[in-house]
Amino acid sequence: MNTEISANLEGFASLGITGALLKATEAAGFDMPKPIQAQAIPAQLAGRDILGVAQTGSGKTAAFSLPILARISALGTKRLPRTARALILAPTRELAVQIEETIRVLAKGMHISTALVLGGVSRNSQVKRMAPGVDILIATPGRLTDLVREGEVKLGETRWLVLDEADRMLDMGFINDVKRIAKATHADRQTALFSATMPAEIEQLARGILKDPVHVEVAPQGTTAAEIKQSVVLARLKQKRKVLSTMLADPAMSSVMVFARTKHGADRVVRDLERDGFKAAVIHGNKSQNARQKALNGFRDGSMRILVATDIAARGIDVPGISHVINFDLPDEAESYVHRIGRTGRNGASGTAITLCDPNENAKLRSVERIIRMKLPVLADHLGEPDPQPEPRSHEPREDRDAARPREHHRAGRPGGDKQRQGKKPFSGKPGGKRFGGQGERFGGQGDQQRFAGNPTGEGRPAGQPNGEKRFAGKKRPFRGRRNAPRAA
Numbered sequence: 001m002n003t004e005i006s007a008n009l010e011g012f013a014s015l016g017i018t019g020a021l022l023k024a025t026e027a028a029g030f031d032m033p034k035p036i037q038a039q040a041i042p043a044q045l046a047g048r049d050i051l052g053v054a055q056t057g058s059g060k061t062a063a064f065s066l067p068i069l070a071r072i073s074a075l076g077t078k079r080l081p082r083t084a085r086a087l088i089l090a091p092t093r094e095l096a097v098q099i100e101e102t103i104r105v106l107a108k109g110m111h112i113s114t115a116l117v118l119g120g121v122s123r124n125s126q127v128k129r130m131a132p133g134v135d136i137l138i139a140t141p142g143r144l145t146d147l148v149r150e151g152e153v154k155l156g157e158t159r160w161l162v163l164d165e166a167d168r169m170l171d172m173g174f175i176n177d178v179k180r181i182a183k184a185t186h187a188d189r190q191t192a193l194f195s196a197t198m199p200a201e202i203e204q205l206a207r208g209i210l211k212d213p214v215h216v217e218v219a220p221q222g223t224t225a226a227e228i229k230q231s232v233v234l235a236r237l238k239q240k241r242k243v244l245s246t247m248l249a250d251p252a253m254s255s256v257m258v259f260a261r262t263k264h265g266a267d268r269v270v271r272d273l274e275r276d277g278f279k280a281a282v283i284h285g286n287k288s289q290n291a292r293q294k295a296l297n298g299f300r301d302g303s304m305r306i307l308v309a310t311d312i313a314a315r316g317i318d319v320p321g322i323s324h325v326i327n328f329d330l331p332d333e334a335e336s337y338v339h340r341i342g343r344t345g346r347n348g349a350s351g352t353a354i355t356l357c358d359p360n361e362n363a364k365l366r367s368v369e370r371i372i373r374m375k376l377p378v379l380a381d382h383l384g385e386p387d388p389q390p391e392p393r394s395h396e397p398r399e400d401r402d403a404a405r406p407r408e409h410h411r412a413g414r415p416g417g418d419k420q421r422q423g424k425k426p427f428s429g430k431p432g433g434k435r436f437g438g439q440g441e442r443f444g445g446q447g448d449q450q451r452f453a454g455n456p457t458g459e460g461r462p463a464g465q466p467n468g469e470k471r472f473a474g475k476k477r478p479f480r481g482r483r484n485a486p487r488a489a
């Protein structure tokens with residue numbers, strides 16, 4: 001105890017964290033600040049904006065949350081209805097949930113209220129939660145855009161803004177929503193933008209919304225944690241199932257994340273594993289939020305040894321103690337490889353990442369090797385072996401067809417379906433709507449909800465999909481872009 005306190009006095013206290021917050025970091029087991037925290041916390045406490053290049057696992061959540069908590073807890077003012085003092089935008093629901101969990105742990109003993117505004121779950125409870133106003137709102141951009149437009153959330157009082165995993169929000173088509181949301185917050189706000197990579201669009205976004213930011217960076221782009229042992233297994237697609245099952249028979253694989261490129265691919269891996277006697281949970285964008293959370297909880301508490309996931313669904317997930325990451329397929333984007341394998345080897349623990357590579361995926365493998373600046377050693381080569389005998393799978397294509405059918409049914413018959421379902425079909429109604437208001441004006445300060453609601457024109461969004469929610473089924477809701485519907489998740 002004493003040593004922990006003294007470590008904290010040298011550590012978080014030296015960064016300017018005091019009182020209940022200091023105690024909470026200690027209770028959370030944060031003895032010493034991580035590099036991103038040591039760099040970003042004092043600057044934010046001094047009121048500076050932050051541009052951070054950091055991946056999940058770096059400790060960035062506490063790096064942006066602690067200063068916000070410190071500043072908000074010092075405020076004497078009352079919260080106004082439907083407002084949020086601080087807003088944290090995250091690309092996926094899972095990441096948002098995780099951020100809220102971390103904030104709750106760090107805000108222990110403080111009177112700080114939080115709310116989650118996410119797609120894919122009922123909006124009514126979110127509206128209710130926002131009604132009296134909250135200290136910290138954690139949101140995905142799509143649903144937040146809806147609630148701002150409807151006047152259920154007002155951003156004019158938001159003086160702290162965090163964009164977490166900005167590159168992923170860009171990938172998911174949220175960039176215009178993010179820009180508009182940022183503009184709707186208080187003009188005199190403090191902003192932090194974190195991104196694992198810094199493509200030109202993110203640099204441009206940062207220039208637009210950050211004021212003279214302090215740059216913090218914990219690992220050069222594209223590098224992977226040194227603690228992760230990486231290798232490749234050469235196997236044809238037809239061989240991969242057997243290769244995976246053989247690997248999973250090793251009890252050293254105590255907690256395994258298996259990545260598949262597509263939602264159907266992930267489902268197929270789970271079915272094949274079940275046929276081979278392995279139980280596995282799965283998360284991807286066609287699963288309900290509850291199912292995803294249940295799968296994640298089972299994996300996190302150790303009751304489920306194997307979690308199969310797509311890239312975007314798994315993005316930002318922080319489960320300690322993952323022993324192995326297996327890439328059943330190579331990802332389409334080489335950067336995703338870095339994110340995938342970053343699930344293991346956390347907090348200095350060792351981890352193993354094994355990638356199954358079909359000859360058709362060689363080009364993708366080369367891209368990965370370029371980005372990580374190393375050649376992956378070959379752990380095993382099955383290419384000279386015959387393919388395993390195919391098992392009769394008479395019902396499988398039907399399952400695939402059935403998987404698609406409920407989506408059609410829901411789309412036609414049940415308004416308010418989740419965004420993954422809606423994301424499937426091009427919108428055949430009135431395209432070109434702009435969900436935010438006016439003639440391209442700024443959405444800053446008070447009265448933003450009026451501007452969000454005005455005259456849609458479709459600025460800056462790809463041809464979208466209809467919103468399943470009844471009240472927006474008609475003209476009022478002319479346009480949906482890619483929202484909380486991840487591309488591949």
Ligand code: AMP
Pocket residue numbers: 029030031032033034037055056057058059060061062318320347
């Ligand atoms: P993040 O990058 O925010 O997802 O954090 C990754 C993990 O590091 C989480 O499990 C945190 O609880 C943990 N963590 C964050 N800061 C510290 C710290 N100073 N000491 C130990 N663990 C930490």
